[in-house]
Amino acid sequence: MPINEDLKRRLLAVEINYLRRSARTSRQERKTNESIRNTMNATEMVIDIIERRGSKWFGHLLRIPDEGWSQKPHKWKPHGRNKRDANSIMEEESEADEKNKKYTIIVSGLVIHFLLLLAVFDVYFASPLDNGMSPIRSTSNPPAKRLVLFVADGLRAEAIFGEEKEELIPFLTDKLKNVGSWGVAHTRVPTESRPGHVAMLAGIYEDPSAILKGWKSNPVNFDSVINQSTNAWAWGSPDIVKIFNKDKLSKIHISSYDAQIEDFGKQDTGILDTWVFQKVDVFLKNEVKSCTENCDQYFTNGNTFFLHLLGIDTAGHGYKPHSKEYKDNIRLVDRNIAIITELFNNLYQDGLTAFVFTADHGMTDWGSHGAGTDHETEVPVIAWGAGIEKNHKRQDINQIDLAPMLASLIGIHIPINSLGILPVNYINSSQENKAQMMKSNVLELLEIYNRKKLRTKSGALLYIPFKFDEFINEKLQQLQSLNTESQTDYLIFECQNLIKYLDKQLQKCQPQGGAILQQDSAPCYKSKEIMAFFKNKMINVLDWPGNSPDLNPIENVWAICKARLRKIDCTTKTKMIEAAI
Known part of the structure; x- marks a missing residue:
């Protein structure tokens, strides 16, 4: 008697549910598939033994009616459109898992690319404007x-x-x-x-x-x-x-x-x-x-x-x-x-x-x-x-x-x-008023710099104090003393140079994702800046008009001095300016 088809389906359903649970909990896909194939072969062997030995051995356990047995092939094949063996079912499930993995990879890739694009906008297209600075009157x-x-x-x-x-x-x-x-x-x-x-x-x-x-x-x-x-x-x-x-x-x-x-x-x-x-x-x-x-x-x-x-x-x-x-x-x-x-x-x-x-x-x-x-x-x-x-x-x-x-x-x-x-x-305007305007310009830019520095400090994982800050503090004290002593020409000159380096630092303070800002050493006066200062002082002292043709001899002196100034270090140049005042 052939084994009951309903029993076959029940046995397969039990095994498939077990194998599904095992496949979900398994961490090694290859071992899981191997285990599934071995288990399915064992199930087929049990069914084959039942078909060959008859119900007198297993009928009371499996409740198979004793209607006679006939020889069957080693591998049975279910009939009908909706009856599939375990191998085909597991193969389809394996294909479905592969598709799910592909979809997961695609979705993950899209998410990662979106985050990278968002990071680019956050770093390079963030607004450089800050709020909270104190207004400075000109x-x-x-x-x-x-x-x-x-x-x-x-x-x-x-x-x-x-x-x-x-x-x-x-x-x-x-x-x-x-x-x-x-x-x-x-x-x-x-x-x-x-x-x-x-x-x-x-x-x-x-x-x-x-x-x-x-x-x-x-x-x-x-x-x-x-x-x-x-x-x-x-x-x-x-x-x-x-x-x-x-x-x-x-x-x-x-x-x-x-x-x-x-x-x-x-x-x-x-x-x-x-x-x-x-x-x-x-x-x-x-x-x-x-x-x-x-x-x-x-x-x-x-x-x-x-x-x-x-x-x-x-x-x-x-x-x-x-x-x-x-x-x-x-x-x-x-x-x-x-x-x-x-x-x-x-x-x-x-x-x-x-x-x-x-x-x-x-x-x-x-x-x-x-x-x-x-x-x-x-x-x-x-x-x-x-x-x-x-x-x-x-x-x-x-x-x-x-x-x-x-x-x-x-x-x-x-x-x-x-x-x-x-x-x-x-x-x-008067030199005193011009000096006040230039100093206000310095303080206004310094307000922006301090605000950007504070934003960088609050957003950085590692913050290193800027060497430029020490230089700024020294220069501010110097400007204050110059203002007290009414040395307006030198005050304007120092403000103009300090503004240039503040401007460079502000350019580096643009939003860069909390990165540590680049450092500049204390600025060094350029030869042309020193010579321009001395030239203006000479013109003021001698009461020479700036467009006078009689300045040609002085221009020759400047040319000689410039060549020598290029060989002088920064400290000496600074002392020259201070000594001249």
Whole structure:
């Protein structure tokens, strides 16, 4: 009699469940599979013995009905679609396990790659801006009471500093030649409107974390000259003027035109700038001049008036920088700046208004910007009025240097995130006041450095105190003693050199995943820095004009001294400076 099929299935089910449990708990896959095969063979042998010997031996144990036995093959094969032997079942389960392992490897790989990508963003695209620094006032004796800032969007330096400057900008040319300072401000990529305005008014370059917002806005709030001003008025494009009053401060007054007016295909691109100039004209004549109540806000110290002029950028995109429309828009801006300057001088007759004209970025010959060519990164700077030195020579600066300069002109706090270095050559004030401005610049940068150092210390597994800190402490004590002794020339010189090395340290303090910052030894004065110092002292002592042709003999002496200075060590150079003072 053949063995009962139901019994076979039950035996197989028992063995398969046992083998499944064994396979789950086994740590060695090969031994487990070997054990499974051996056990399955033993099960087949038991079934074969039962079929061969009959129910008289095992029937009472397995409850097999004694209906007679017949010879069967050594290996039985189940019939039917859903009846499978143990070997095939285990093979399918083994294949399923292999698939699960493959899926596990794939998912794990994706997770690891995602974490690595996230780490890259966390290290290199984290915002470098910090909060919690104490604001530092630029000076207690500002040379100007108010600031008027003109920003010509999309104006490259080559367009107005070329051979056509007297024909394109007669008013500004007169100011840069006779009564003001001028030069080129060097910007950084991306050369776009928002990063450019943030650089000149906040003293910071583009925030790398802005990539998370599609480069459309600053993800972290920042300090600026606008919100540090006592009162501020801004006119221009809504995309620009509104980013400087996200906190809705009542002291900042924003006036912008409808965004739909910004049509790059309009023939009359000057309509945008005309709108701004008309608004300022009405404001000065109707609100300020005719003011009868609460007029102190218009005449107090530390006010800023910001005019954003988008017309030149519009003409450049639509007609290219060498077009008639682009040049006509430049003429329109120059003509109206002359009118606005006269209005301010007539309204505020104290002669304490400072004027600064610049641009946020330049433009290529084909009417685009955003990259790093010279036409895009070089923009003009022309300053005149109260507190501005008369310089006949070109004085180049970085765009972020405008922030401490604007703040120093009207005596407000330097923006707390500013990395700019005060271009002291643009400032017309006493040596004592210049020294105070430079010292404030040092203290402001030192606040940023200390905050970044604290962040590094709190996030690093191993923190090593910086040797640079000892040098900083010594220099601060030296600056304090120089300030007490009123050695202003040496104080300015020391501040300028200290700022350079602070700037280098701040560049190394960018977020790098808590890594230990690189160290610099105490700075050594360069030969050219020492010679520049001595040269200025000689000119001051002998009362020699800086552009005098009689300086040729002195230049020869300098050439000989420079060759010898290169062989002198740092300590000796420092002692030379101290001895000279």
